[in-house]
Amino acid sequence: MSETPPASPGQQDAPYAPTARTVPTRARERASYDRELVHSVLDEGYVCHLGFVRDGAPVVLPTLYARVGERLYIHGSTGSRPLRTAGATDPGMAVCLTITHVDGLVLARSAFHHSINYRSVVVHGTARRVTGADERRTALDAIVEQAVPGRSQDSRPADAKELAATAVVRLDLDEVSAKVRTGGPSDEPEDLALPYWSGVVPLSRGYGAPVPSDDLDPGIALPGYLARL
Amino acid sequence: MSETPPASPGQQDAPYAPTARTVPTRARERASYDRELVHSVLDEGYVCHLGFVRDGAPVVLPTLYARVGERLYIHGSTGSRPLRTAGATDPGMAVCLTITHVDGLVLARSAFHHSINYRSVVVHGTARRVTGADERRTALDAIVEQAVPGRSQDSRPADAKELAATAVVRLDLDEVSAKVRTGGPSDEPEDLALPYWSGVVPLSRGYGAPVPSDDLDPGIALPGYLARL
Numbered sequence: 001m002s003e004t005p006p007a008s009p010g011q012q013d014a015p016y017a018p019t020a021r022t023v024p025t026r027a028r029e030r031a032s033y034d035r036e037l038v039h040s041v042l043d044e045g046y047v048c049h050l051g052f053v054r055d056g057a058p059v060v061l062p063t064l065y066a067r068v069g070e071r072l073y074i075h076g077s078t079g080s081r082p083l084r085t086a087g088a089t090d091p092g093m094a095v096c097l098t099i100t101h102v103d104g105l106v107l108a109r110s111a112f113h114h115s116i117n118y119r120s121v122v123v124h125g126t127a128r129r130v131t132g133a134d135e136r137r138t139a140l141d142a143i144v145e146q147a148v149p150g151r152s153q154d155s156r157p158a159d160a161k162e163l164a165a166t167a168v169v170r171l172d173l174d175e176v177s178a179k180v181r182t183g184g185p186s187d188e189p190e191d192l193a194l195p196y197w198s199g200v201v202p203l204s205r206g207y208g209a210p211v212p213s214d215d216l217d218p219g220i221a222l223p224g225y226l227a228r229l
Numbered sequence: 230m231s232e233t234p235p236a237s238p239g240q241q242d243a244p245y246a247p248t249a250r251t252v253p254t255r256a257r258e259r260a261s262y263d264r265e266l267v268h269s270v271l272d273e274g275y276v277c278h279l280g281f282v283r284d285g286a287p288v289v290l291p292t293l294y295a296r297v298g299e300r301l302y303i304h305g306s307t308g309s310r311p312l313r314t315a316g317a318t319d320p321g322m323a324v325c326l327t328i329t330h331v332d333g334l335v336l337a338r339s340a341f342h343h344s345i346n347y348r349s350v351v352v353h354g355t356a357r358r359v360t361g362a363d364e365r366r367t368a369l370d371a372i373v374e375q376a377v378p379g380r381s382q383d384s385r386p387a388d389a390k391e392l393a394a395t396a397v398v399r400l401d402l403d404e405v406s407a408k409v410r411t412g413g414p415s416d417e418p419e420d421l422a423l424p425y426w427s428g429v430v431p432l433s434r435g436y437g438a439p440v441p442s443d444d445l446d447p448g449i450a451l452p453g454y455l456a457r458l
Binding site for chain 2: 200
């Protein structure tokens with residue numbers, strides 16, 4: 001993956017530049033353009049919600065993604081509608097790709113101030129089909145690694161037929177923002193004496209015990225990268 | 230909530246009618262229009278990804294939602310862009326609302342057959358501002374209840390000023406589909422003897438111990454509906 005140059009050489013540490021559509025109209029204090037924060041939110045997930053426009057109407061579909069430097073990659077069947085569209089259109093397809101981690105339920109004394117703690121990243125841009133063999137390999141490995149680090153080296157790589165059936169699409173990290181809410185509820189001062197519990201219920205995500213395939217050779221042990229999850 | 234009539238009276242048990250945009254071009258066997266399945270996926274979540282079109286480009290934002298019968302409700306500040314748009318446009322705003330639960334990582338011997346187990350629901354339709362006081366109250370209670378059942382009766386209801394600052398938007402469940410993948414990997418027969426672990430890593434979601442606000446009266450015990458989470 002180190003062969004892939006960043007989308008914006010020399011900009012590795014600078015924040016993303018805010019644009020009209022990445023500056024929220026409200027709760028602006030929650031918005032951030034910090035590159036490290038954006039990367040950390042992206043790197044913690046592997047399922048995004050991809051939005052695009054079809055026949056003038058919005059479509060939002062969940063899909064796997066990977067970050068490689070300043071690029072996001074998604075993939076899919078060459079027969080799937082969004083990937084066909086991204087491939088067929090020149091110069092690409094306008095997309096909005098959103099990743100959200102929900103961290104806690106925020107319970108205020110007032111119904112109005114109920115909220116959630118979360119970290120989200122919204123990426124606006126143009127999805128473009130990747131055609132170079134090396135970049136396609138890099139992207140496909142990265143998509144497997146994003147969900148299960150260590151796995152891409154412990155599975156059979158795609159063969160020519162599988163590669164031909166797989167579309168890879170790239171979205172540069174350029175017009176990007178994060179939004180984060182943390183902490184407890186923001187109750188009105190006059191509500192503090194109300195007899196309602198207030199605070200945060202943290203949410204957790206975890207892994208269950210891996211379930212081997214029925215036809216797995218019993219001599220194949222659980223690999224370390226799965227045991228460590 | 231029982232006062233709110235279903236969007237399609239008499240259709241409570243029938244599946245949703247497939248349309249051109251709810252029939253996938255691939256993996257059709259994963260698509261379902263079963264009303265009970267759609268409801269169960271919707272009822273298990275409370276954060277959706279809402280897609281709409283602004284200046285011709287897609288926008289996808291995470292937001293809270295609630296299901297009440299055959300309607301979904303979302304809410305937000307009257308100053309937020311999507312809700313302003315839904316209110317300002319007649320006859321409403323075209324949206325796509327998607328909910329996804331990720332249940333497992335599916336590890337095949339081949340990189341190509343890696344997948345995830347998931348349950349998602351995609352709703353296409355028109356979001357319309359709700360103006361009736363009763364329906365707005367129902368919706369706002371339902372949004373709190375969707376995340377924390379029992380909470381709407383154990384918090385201060387919105388006052389007139391808060392209600393005036395809150396936009397409520399409705400989306401009827403009409404053009405809807407679910408998509409579900411379950412089970413183990415689908416390896417190619419010729420890959421079964423490869424020396425790679427294969428199977429499923431289940432994913433779990435849970436709640437941490439509730440964290441009371443610093444200023445909570447220590448005499449207020451954790452309510453049962455939170456202790457049971």
